[in-house]
Amino acid sequence: MVEFDTVYNRLNTNCIKWDSIEDTYGETDLLPLWIADMDFKANPPVLDALKKTAEQGLxxxxxxxxxxxxxxxxxxxxxxxxxxxxxxxxxxxxxxxxxxxxxxxxxxxxxxxxxxxxxxxxxxxxxxxxxxxxxxxxxxxxxxxxxxxxxxxxxxxxxxxxxxxxxxxxxxxxxxxxxxxxxxxxxxxxxxxxxxxxxxxxxxxxxxxxxxxxxxxxxxxxxxxxxxxxxxxxxxxxxxxxxxxxxxxxxxxxxxxxxxxxxxxxxxxxxxxxxxxxxxxxxxGDTWLEELLVYLKENIDTVSEFLKTELPEVKMMRPEGTYLIWLDFSALGLTDAKLQNQLVHKGKVVLNPGITFGPNGTQHMRLNVACPKETLLEGLRRIKHSFE
Ligand SMILES: Cc1ncc(COP(=O)(O)O)c(C=O)c1O
Missing domain, CATH: 3.40.640.10 (Type I PLP-dependent aspartate aminotransferase-like (Major domain))
Known part of the structure; x- marks a missing residue:
């Protein structure tokens, strides 16, 4: 098991991604796959350098x-x-x-x-x-x-x-x-x-x-x-x-x-x-980054496979970079409000509404795949459930 597979409980860690969504949507048990930060711990040498500075105390x-x-x-x-x-x-x-x-x-x-x-x-x-x-x-x-x-x-x-x-x-x-x-x-x-x-x-x-x-x-x-x-x-x-x-x-x-x-x-x-x-x-950071990129690519492949077999109406734009996937839900024929509503209140999953990225983002959503595979698969199941 590589480090990126570890699922951390980020609830009550004062983080926007996990801790703000209950207030925003009035629901508990939501799975956040939105804002662009990752559910991984920072690279140990970075944490060591931060600790050293704190310990020095000046x-x-x-x-x-x-x-x-x-x-x-x-x-x-x-x-x-x-x-x-x-x-x-x-x-x-x-x-x-x-x-x-x-x-x-x-x-x-x-x-x-x-x-x-x-x-x-x-x-x-x-x-x-x-x-x-x-x-x-x-x-x-x-x-x-x-x-x-x-x-x-x-x-x-x-x-x-x-x-x-x-x-x-x-x-x-x-x-x-x-x-x-x-x-x-x-x-x-x-x-x-x-x-x-x-x-x-x-x-x-x-x-x-x-x-x-x-x-x-x-x-x-x-x-x-x-x-x-x-x-x-x-x-x-x-x-x-x-x-x-x-x-x-x-x-x-x-x-x-x-x-x-x-x-x-x-x-x-x-x-x-x-x-x-x-x-x-x-x-x-070079080695950590190389390993991260391998992990992210696997996650992108996972989304691609899942959509092909489980939710073919939803089309993804395969990213050449970033850990963000632009998903096209237009084949479902839902308004932006309805699309968001079904994902959050039925599927219990939070993505970034495409419409917030500009008028051309209508009927789209942005998915963040920088999370452990287990989290991602749960998110994909929830996205599918949103439209069942
Ligand atoms: C394109 C782009 N610019 C800037 C930022 C945020 O940068 P900062 O946190 O340094 O303001 C993000 C965060 O997702 C981003 O995607």
Missing amino acids: LGYSPAPDSLYEAIQAWQKRRHDYAVSKEAILFNSGVVPSLSIAIQAYTKPGDAVLIHDPVYPPFAKVVEQNNRKLVRSSLLIEQGHFVINLEELEKQIIAEDVRLFILCNPHNPGGRVWTKSELEAFGKLCAKYDVLVISDEIHQDLIFAPHVFTTFTNVHPTFKDFSITLTAATKTFNLAGIKNSMIFIENPDLRKQFVEAQERNFQNEINIFGYVGTEAAYQN
């Missing part, structure tokens, strides 16, 4: 140490062939907070910001809450996978005078690992119209061979001039609660603007445990 304000920069640079080079320079690296307490800072740094109220539809829901929220104009570009589906609609994108950029694009690379919820040539075509279009690209690469390490992740900034030597990269070790290593993330900004002018906005928000000093956990994960 927890005053602390800057990012040189050893952390080195660990990040080594990880980026080793895993993604990206030679990020030390001066390009900034830190923040999360990718979503960094999105908000970037919007404030690079646009003014009323400016148009483009995102894909469907995409990770906070993208829309962060644009609207900063009083920018939200424009959504529909992804197309080709051979069962999302592809970028460059034609529509160009029209929208012109019509709305778009200033900024928030790219999800790899894509949540579709699990697309955009290829280098897709990113190149997309990036050239953005460059043509002076659209700045914020590339959210938090899922960059969760990639299934033969797919290869490409950091947007690295696609072409000119792309670093008009893009910034947001990433973190927290998704890869299941450390979301330590709230740490990185921003890579090679262009000095863009970096200065970002830092100024970050300082205006007093977000330039962050949690010591975030730094410690990130460094330990990047220094000691």
